[in-house]
Amino acid sequence: MSKSTQGRKSKVIILAMVLLLPGFLYIAVNRLGSNEYVSLPVFGEKKLSGEMKRNWGREYPDTIFHTLSDINFLNLKGDSVTLLDVDTAMTVVHLFYSKDQSFSRLMLDNIDGLANRFKENPLVRFYSISVDPQETVASLQAFTKKYKQIDQRHWQVVFHPSVNIFDYAKKDLLIDAMVDPSDSTKFLISNQFVLIDSKGRIRGYYDVSQKVDVDRLEDEIKLQVVEEVRNRPLKIETH
Structure with missing residues (x-):
């Protein structure tokens, strides 16, 4: 050849x-x-509904996850706001009170940085929730004076919940919160940020005292944004 x-x-x-x-x-x-796809875990109690769902051509058992219930607050302007009122958004939540200059101040400092980095993304919301029943608009405004343009960065600092905030923290957010037994003017609160998806499910916990956890929160917010966008139903315009 x-x-x-x-x-x-x-x-x-x-x-x-x-x-x-x-x-x-x-x-x-x-x-x-x-x-x-890489996906964050879902925290809280889970149970099967007994039905099957279909996604990407595959069937799988339908699971009922722990979800947060809606709750109303007052914000820095004294206006009523609702947690999880935007079903296309994911939310980062934490507890604090204005008489606390340690963990509470550290939490707001970190949320301030995160809110600034995600200020152009309307999918990401931040809620700083005061547990102090004596909190007022004036005390919160004084405590947050150093943070600029809070409401323009999808960040709400809120107080006066419509339900018992300590029960809500334990049953819905699955974190600890209580009045200090040794001093009723102080509160024992969780030092964690809680990441919640658009369905009201808890997708992550992050220790404010650990920089690696705060950095992980920023990365996992981005990861959750991808999941939210991917799972959002396509909208067909009609003319």
Whole structure:
């Protein structure tokens, strides 16, 4: 067999591989592989509904997750606001009170930085919730005076909840909060940020005293944004 004939056969084989390989890989991925995305865990009690759901052509058992209930507050302007009132947004929540200059101040400092970094993204909301029943608009305004343009960065500093905030913290947010047994003017509150998705499910806890946790919160907010956008139903415009 001449070298020219061998060369032509080699070219034919290479061309066939170039043409057939993409199709083969497509079939292999669809039959053997699956579309997998990194997803944050869902915290709290879970139970099966007994029904099946379908996603990306695959069936799976429908799971009922722990979700937060709606709750109303007053904000820095004295206006009523509702936690989780925007179903396309994810929310970062934490507890504090204005007489506390340690964890409460550290939490607001960190939320201030996060709210500034995500100020252009309307999908991300921040709620700083005071647990002090004696809190007022004036005391909160004084405590937050150093933070600029709070309401313009999708950040709400709120007080006077419509329900018992200590019960809500334990049953809904699944974090600790109580009046200090040794001093009724002080409160024992969780030092964690709570990440909540658009369905009201808890997707993460982050210790404010650990920089690695605060950095992880920023990364996981971005990860959750991807999940929220990916799962949002397509809107078809009608003319």
